[in-house]
Amino acid sequence: MTIAQTFPQDGGDWFKSSFCKGGSNCVEVRFVGGIALVRNSREEEGPVLVFTRGEWEAFELGMFSGEFAMPF
Template identity: 55%
Template sequence: MTAMTVFPPADEGWFKSSFSQSTGQCVEVRFGEGLAHVRNTRDRTGPMVTFNRAEWEAFLLGAWNGEFDMPA
């Protein structure tokens, strides 16, 4: 996996999960040019992590399969 940290583009097109609470403790995602950009909601001007389509889809499949569940 090749993730790179870059600074966020314009503040448009970002969204967060409908399961997120309004406490500001979540991440936002934005898609563009075959990439998924992820940033911290509490630091919208800070760095973000960018994944290509294959990396993003592998993450989503792992999350759906429970591979990233927090240990008890």
């Protein structure tokens, strides 16, 4: 993962979680050329986290298998 301070922010193709409910404090994801870009919807011009395909797929597998479940 890297943090891009100046990645192009053209406003296209960003996705919010369906759980966001229209709020302005959401995580947004965009897929470009085999990488996943992640940003905070409140800071559209702010930093963007950049993940390779392998990093993103490892994250997805962890989510699906419950590795990131919040403890009780």
